[in-house]
Amino acid sequence: MSVLSKLKETLVCLKAGRVTLPYPAQAQPVPEKFRGRPIFDAAKCIGCAGCANNCPAREILVFDVCQEVRILKYLGRRCAYCGRCADVCPEKAITMSHEFENATNSIGDILQKLDLFMSTCQRCGRCFKEPSPLEQLKLKGYRMDDLGNERWVYRSKAFLNEEQTVDDVKIELG
Amino acid sequence: MTSRETLAQLKAKFGPAILRADLPADNRLLLYVEPFAIKPVCQYIFRDLDARYVISIGADDRPFSGQFLVAHDFAFDRDRILCSVLTHIPADKPKVDSISDVVPAANWAEREIRDMIGIEPVGHPYPKRLVLPDGWPDGSHPLRKDFAWNQVPEGFDEEREFKFDEPPEGCMVVPFGPFHPTLDEPAHFRLYVEGEMVRGCEYRGFMVHRGIEKLAESVLTYNEIPMMAERICGICGCVHNVAYAQAVESAIALRLPPRAEYIRTIMLEIERLQSHLLWVGLACHIVGFDTLFMQSWRIREPIMWIAEKISGNRKTYALCLIGGVRWDITPDIKTELRQLLDKLEAEWKPVVAAVLKDKNIQARTSGVGVADKTACKNTGLVGPVARAAGVDIDCRRDHPYAAYDRVDFDVITADGCDVWSRVVVRATEVFESIKIIRQCLDRMEPGPLQADIKDELPVGRLGLSSVEAPRGESHHFVITGENNRPRRWRVRAPTYQNLQGIPAMIKDQQLADMTISLGSIDPCFSCTDRLETIDLRSKAVKVWTQEELVKMVKARKA
Structure with missing residues (x-):
């Protein structure tokens, strides 16, 4: 037996004392920069869909009802809380909140839906200036994600069966 | 040459x-x-x-x-x-x-x-x-x-059920996994056992194959992949995040701003600190030495907090984009990180001093899970497993990336080839990580965090990148492609090679050593918690249900 080692180890334990935090009985504050559940502000949102184009989990859907109305739906199921949506938002309409107790049995609890009134851009209808060429998604015109089944509609026909994709709506450029 | x-x-x-x-x-x-x-x-x-x-x-x-x-x-x-x-x-x-x-x-x-x-x-x-x-x-x-x-x-x-090989003559089959108390992820070993001795095994894994490479090649775009790459591993995610970004940067020959390189180095070392402390704790837990398990996890916790402060999350740092990093290290955090490192060093030193002389844990782990130099060469073993066998490799020194060419550190090796040597290597490497972070904090200069990318990335270029993860070399291979996404992205996590060394490590060893042999290569870990309270006086245990927990949190918020 290595008695000396055991004594030293005992000392380490005694010195540490009690370290268990009283969570969840008491709230545990998070740091300022914490990336919790993203909150969408409909008043600030201009409907550029930059967040939807850059969401790694494809959890933000966009559906153009008509030229004037765009629906933006954040599902949050697979959300990785990476904060890229907040990064690329040109209007700072998305904030990464401090909410982290988001576990739920009903998926609707974390869903956010924005009905946006859109004004028309003279050139392309929908504008989003990407911060860099890497943020580009080669989508132009209207987006019609599948809101009913809550899934993204992939525009890239490259290697998919045709029924899984929807053609881009062509917009005449003046 | x-x-x-x-x-x-x-x-x-x-x-x-x-x-x-x-x-x-x-x-x-x-x-x-x-x-x-x-x-x-x-x-x-x-x-x-x-x-x-x-x-x-x-x-x-x-x-x-x-x-x-x-x-x-x-x-x-x-x-x-x-x-x-x-x-x-x-x-x-x-x-x-x-x-x-x-x-x-x-x-x-x-x-x-x-x-x-x-x-x-x-x-x-x-x-x-x-x-x-x-x-x-x-x-x-x-x-x-x-x-x-x-x-x-x-x-x-x-x-359809798996078709397994016939066990060798005279051997019994002992199934190990897919669910096993010391195996936190599904992998199945069919151990061929003769009495108490393991004579061989057949491995069936890939039960949690997520098709992440396919996703990257057909759905995600360049800057989305890092956030998904991070989720390849439950403990050393930042490694894959950095390795992917570097592979693309190497393919398109992009130079990073120096500050971004230093921040990548710091975050990788913070991750190594938490991973090493986690593993030393886990390894001790597997052999039944819970004192060190508790203590190393206690010492580890503040590292998780500082990571959360810098990046916004304990573990998924979401650090890299192609050409830079997203989070800065502010002067406040710098000071705090320095203090934390001092405290960490002061706390870890007595623990290491006590454990390295502890005859009990040494007796339990010496000569167990042996992988020698030849095994390392033949099965391509990497990281602490190789270094514990005297193979002096470390990507941080051998294939320098980020800011590792500008810092001094030692590559820790041992020559026992066994689990004990791996404990020694990983416990000692903690001090090297502390050293590296301190140097980075000293040398970091102000500057941009992101390289300016003005054009779309060229197509068809090849990029290779190796990053030393806490448990070994992580290698990423990228072919750049059209539509703002790679054509092919191949990830090789260290466990991919190290797991192939397991049959050699457990051969002709006691069945009871299987758990620690496997644990010693540090396969990934994830866990689901529930709450249990113990009344200290009466020792009565109460397990809280989900409804009760939700009620408590809601009452607290009101």
């Missing part, structure tokens, strides 16, 4: 079989060879030039060149070169000579190429399925470009 000299040597030996050679940088060598020469070239590189085998990659290049592509990656650790031997295979005859009999470490990778791309390794010593389940129909290969990312092939029989 520089990459030029290596190339000259290879050219002298193989001459016209080498079709083309690219030297995109001093430390990269891309060799295009004739299909018939792939085996002798790999043998020469692996045996005569004594390079370390890294990984083999198969790619469906038919939409672009009309051919399949196979690449074998090697690392010249002393010469600081990452080398890829590539060959094009005709689309109508997807066959390639297997290199597994001369490079045993390629065993899994070649089987994976067969499963995923459908290129047959001719002459493979054990051509059993590896990644795809037995019920998957033949001739259906998920990583081919004409296979959609969300396709389920016709005739897929989900319920």
Whole structure:
């Protein structure tokens, strides 16, 4: 037996004392920069869909009802809380909140839906200036994600069966 | 030897079989060879030039060149070169000579190429399925470009049971996993046991294959992949995040702003600190020494908090984009990090001093899970497993990336080849990480965090990158492509190679040592918690239900 080692180890334990935090009985504050559940502000949102184009989990859907109305739906199921949506938002309409107790049995609890009134851009209808060429998604015109089944509609026909994709709506450029 | 000299040597030996050679940088060598020469070239590189085998990659290049592509990656650790031997295979005859009999470490990778791309390794010593389940129909290969990312092939029989090999004569079969108290992720070992001694095993894994490479090639874009790459591993996610970004940056020859390099280095070392402390705790837990388990996790917790402060999350830092980092290290955090490192060092020193002299844990782990130098070479073992066998490799020094070429640190090695040596290596490496972070904090200069990228990325370039994860080398291989996403992205996590060393490690050892032998390579860990309270006076235990927990939190918020 290595008695000396055991004594030293005992000392380490005694010195540490009690370290268990009283969570969840008491709230545990998070740091300022914490990336919790993203909150969408409909008043600030201009409907550029930059967040939807850059969401790694494809959890933000966009559906153009008509030229004037765009629906933006954040599902949050697979959300990785990476904060890229907040990064690329040109209007700072998305904030990464401090909410982290988001576990739920009903998926609707974390869903956010924005009905946006859109004004028309003279050139392309929908504008989003990407911060860099890497943020580009080669989508132009209207987006019609599948809101009913809550899934993204992939525009890239490259290697998919045709029924899984929807053609881009062509917009005449003046 | 520089990459030029290596190339000259290879050219002298193989001459016209080498079709083309690219030297995109001093430390990269891309060799295009004739299909018939792939085996002798790999043998020469692996045996005569004594390079370390890294990984083999198969790619469906038919939409672009009309051919399949196979690449074998090697690392010249002393010469600081990452080398890829590539060959094009005709689309109508997807066959390639297997290199597994001369490079045993390629065993899994070649089987994976067969499963995923459908290129047959001719002459493979054990051509059993590896990644795809037995019920998957033949001739259906998920990583081919004409296979959609969300396709389920016709005739897929989900319920089909695995077909296992016959155990050797005189041996009983003991199943280990997919669910086992010390195995936190599903992997199945069929142990062949003679009395108490393990004589061999068959491995069936890949039960949590998530198709992340396919997703990257068909759905995600360049800057989305880092956030998903991070989720490859539950503990060392930042490693994959950085390795992917570096692979793309190396493909397009992009230089990073120095501050971004320092921040990457700091975050990687913070991750190494938490991972090493976590593993030392876990290893002790497996052998039943819970004192150290508790203490190392206690010491680890503040590191998680500082990571959360810097990046916004304890573990998923979401650090890199192509060309830079997203989070800055502010002066406040700098001061705090310095204080934390001092405290960490002061706390970890007495623990290490006590444990390294503890005869009990030493007796339990010495001579257990032995992997010697030859095993390391043949199965391509990496990280602390290799360093504990006296193999002096460390990507931070051998293939410097981020800011590692500007900091001083020692590569810790031991020569016991066993679990004890791995404990020693990882416990001691903590101090080196502290040293590295301190130097980075001193040398970091103000500057931009992101390189300016003005154009779309060029297409068809190859990028290799190796990052030293806490548990070994993580290697990423990228071919850049169209539509703002890579054509092919191959990830080789350290456990991919280290797990192949397990049969050798557990052979002729006690059955009871299986858990710690496996635990010693540090396969990934994840856990689901519930709350249990114990009344300290009466010792009564109450398990809280989910409803009660939700009620408590709601009452607290009101």
